[in-house]
Amino acid sequence: MIGSLYSGISGLKANTSAMAVIGDNIANVDTTGFKASRVSFANIFSASLSQSSLQIGRGVTLNDVNPQWQAGSLENTNSATDLSINGAGLFMVDDPTNGIPYYSRAGQFEWDKDGNLVTPDGFIAQGYTLDPVTGAPGNIDDIVLPNGTSAPNATQNISFGMNLNSDAAVGDVFTNSITTFDSLGSEAVLDIEFTRSAAGWDWAVAAVDHTNPAATSGSTGALVFDAVGNLDPAASSPANSNAPIVVTGIGPASDLSITWNYLDATGASDGSITGYSSESSKTAQSQDGYPSGTLQSVSVDEDGYFTGIYSNGSMIPFAQLALADFASYSGLGKQGSNLYAESLTSGQALIGPPNSAGRGTIASSTLEMSNVDLGTEFVEMITTQRAFQANSKVITASDEILAELLNIKR
Numbered sequence: 001m002i003g004s005l006y007s008g009i010s011g012l013k014a015n016t017s018a019m020a021v022i023g024d025n026i027a028n029v030d031t032t033g034f035k036a037s038r039v040s041f042a043n044i045f046s047a048s049l050s051q052s053s054l055q056i057g058r059g060v061t062l063n064d065v066n067p068q069w070q071a072g073s074l075e076n077t078n079s080a081t082d083l084s085i086n087g088a089g090l091f092m093v094d095d096p097t098n099g100i101p102y103y104s105r106a107g108q109f110e111w112d113k114d115g116n117l118v119t120p121d122g123f124i125a126q127g128y129t130l131d132p133v134t135g136a137p138g139n140i141d142d143i144v145l146p147n148g149t150s151a152p153n154a155t156q157n158i159s160f161g162m163n164l165n166s167d168a169a170v171g172d173v174f175t176n177s178i179t180t181f182d183s184l185g186s187e188a189v190l191d192i193e194f195t196r197s198a199a200g201w202d203w204a205v206a207a208v209d210h211t212n213p214a215a216t217s218g219s220t221g222a223l224v225f226d227a228v229g230n231l232d233p234a235a236s237s238p239a240n241s242n243a244p245i246v247v248t249g250i251g252p253a254s255d256l257s258i259t260w261n262y263l264d265a266t267g268a269s270d271g272s273i274t275g276y277s278s279e280s281s282k283t284a285q286s287q288d289g290y291p292s293g294t295l296q297s298v299s300v301d302e303d304g305y306f307t308g309i310y311s312n313g314s315m316i317p318f319a320q321l322a323l324a325d326f327a328s329y330s331g332l333g334k335q336g337s338n339l340y341a342e343s344l345t346s347g348q349a350l351i352g353p354p355n356s357a358g359r360g361t362i363a364s365s366t367l368e369m370s371n372v373d374l375g376t377e378f379v380e381m382i383t384t385q386r387a388f389q390a391n392s393k394v395i396t397a398s399d400e401i402l403a404e405l406l407n408i409k410r
Contacts, residue, residue, distance in 0.1 A: 003058065004398040010059030011391030014041055017062045018384045025372045026381075033106030033338050034370035035067045036377075069329045072371040074363060080299055081117065083107035084368040087360020089323035090340065092351065093123035094142065101126070103324050103349070105368055106338035115145035121337050127304065128320045128353065135317055140351065143306065146318040148295045150310040152185025155289030158245075159261045161272050164194060164201045165280040166229060172196040174280040175206075178287060180247075182256055185291035188215065188247060190258075200224035200236070200275065205245055219245040225275030233263055240267055290314060300364040304354035323359045324349040 018039045028034040042063035046055035074084050085091070090103035096116075102123060109125055112118045117125040128137035132146075158178055168174075174194040179187050193206040205217035221243050224235035233240045242263050247256035264270040272284075293312030300306055304321030326332065331345030342349055355361045 003056070005395055007057065007059035008391045008394035008398065010044060010061060011394070012388060014060045014062045015384050015388040015391065019381070019388070021065055022377055022381050022384060026374070026377050029370050029372045029374060031106075031338065031370050032108055033072070033104060033368050034372065035069055035105070036370070036372045037065050037067050040064045040066065066330055067332075067334075068371060070371050072369040074366040075369050077365050077367055079110070080297065080364050081109040081111065082365055082367050083109060083300060083321070084363045084366045085323065085354070085360040086302075086363055087358075089325050089354070089359040092126040092140075092322050092324050092349070093119055093339070094126055096122060096124055100341075101349070102335060102339040102341055103332065104338050104340065108367060111145055117143040117145075119337075123339070125321070127306070127322045130305075130317050130319060132316070132318070137320055137353070140322050143319045143321070145298070146295070146308050146316070150293045150295070150308070150312065150314050150316060152181060152183065152292045152312075153288070153290050153314075154183040155180035155188075155256060155258055155287045157259050157261055158190075158287045159272055159285065160282055161284030162282045163274045163276055163278060163280060164196075164223065164225075166225065166275045166277045168196045168280065170196050170198055174201075176282050178285050180256065180258065180287055181289035181291055187291070188256060190217075190245070190247070194223075194280070197222070203243075205247070215247060215249045217245060217247045219243070219247075223273060223275070229274050229276040230271075231262065231269035231273050231275070233267060233269060300362060302355060302361040302363070304362045320353055321362060322351050323354050324351050325357070325359055326350070 018041075021037050021039050025036045028036075040063045041060050044058040044061055046057050071086075083091070084107050085105065090105055091107055093102050093104060094100070095102065104119070106119070108120060109117050110120075112122070119125070124142045126140050127143045129139065129141050130137055158180065160176065160178075162176065164174065165172075172195070176192045176194065178190050178192075180190055182188055191206050192203055194201045194203045199222065201223045202220070203223065204220040222237040224232045226232045238244070240263075243260040245256075245258040245260055247258070249255075262270060262273045290312040293310030293314055295308050296311055297309045298306055299309060300321075304323070305317045306319040306321075307315050307317045309315050326342075326349060327347035328345055331343050331347065332340040333343045333346075335341050350357070352359060
């Protein structure tokens with residue numbers, strides 16, 4: 001009967017540990033990125049009686065506590081730096097005190113005072129730095145906000161949607177203005193005067209930036225239309241070519257060299273300039289320059305690219321998230337604070353960008369919630385409680401039998 005007492009004790013110990021796991025799951029039902037654990041039991045080796053095949057077990061032991069890595073549901077948030085992973089992979093973060101890498105499914109990030117993308121505990125998110133010119137990814141490093149000012153871009157191309165009245169009298173003038181930018185981001189207003197001629201419309205850049213009288217341009221040309229009002233590139237000047245405009249004397253920046261585009265890739269009119277019998281008017285215009293701008297916000301796409309959005313309308317990618325994949329997620333070591341560490345049983349981290357080599361995509365403004373199923377946990381709690389009670393009954397019954405055995409002497 002002593003053996004049955006120890007079997008009952010083993011059951012109490014195993015179910016006590018199981019209840020601790022269930023309690024931990026329930027306690028973390030609202031923890032971002034938490035993965036529920038499941039316990040498994042194993043019987044303790046049996047003892048054989050004499051030489052027979054009769055074997056009696058010696059109880060139970062807690063065999064394993066296995067985390068369940070199924071994805072939790074996604075909750076929408078209002079922060080672009082709240083990130084979740086659709087698929088495999090973990091975020092890679094570094095401890096700023098010692099540079100040790102850790103991994104997490106909890107993507108609750110924010111920018112700190114130094115511009116680092118950090119977890120609530122100050123661990124810095126890791127990713128690929130992007131070349132500001134080519135956008136090519138570089139080495140894995142801390143994800144940091146870019147400089148708060150974006151560089152200006154000088155205007156190189158302009159275009160208009162415009163009609164020049166074919167019924168206008170010779171000598172009539174129509175003025176068209178467009179704001180362009182030099183390499184320092186300063187505005188330069190181009191006033192293009194169109195003068196009706198016998199053949200069509202002559203044009204000249206008559207004034208550039210009214211606040212800077214020294215700015216000049218000798219750019220001139222002519223637009224000639226066919227019988228149905230379409231631009232005739234061969235008869236126009238320059239012939240069969242988009243018009244070049246050169247602006248000089250605009251200050252400390254270099255001179256502007258601009259192409260006025262109104263022909264398509266084949267050299268024919270793209271339809272933007274017409275000569276119909278209706279009032280001369282401008283219906284659209286575009287240019288590709290912009291001034292310097294200040295950083296307004298940051299967006300993150302499904303491939304993990306961080307893009308700075310500036311006040312001048314430019315959108316410049318500056319970093320890409322790095323995700324880590326493992327041969328065995330169950331082998332990762334829990335470190336607390338939603339963090340995991342690489343171990344011998346997990347294998348080495350396979351690091352790469354999102355949406356590559358089986359890694360998941362990134363969902364911005366969402367957080368992955370705990371995958372704890374309360375219904376399942378409550379059922380497990382009931383069965384564990386009953387198992388504990390049953391094992392305590394084994395101990396009680398064994399004690400009573402031993403008491404009766406001792407009473408035989410009387």
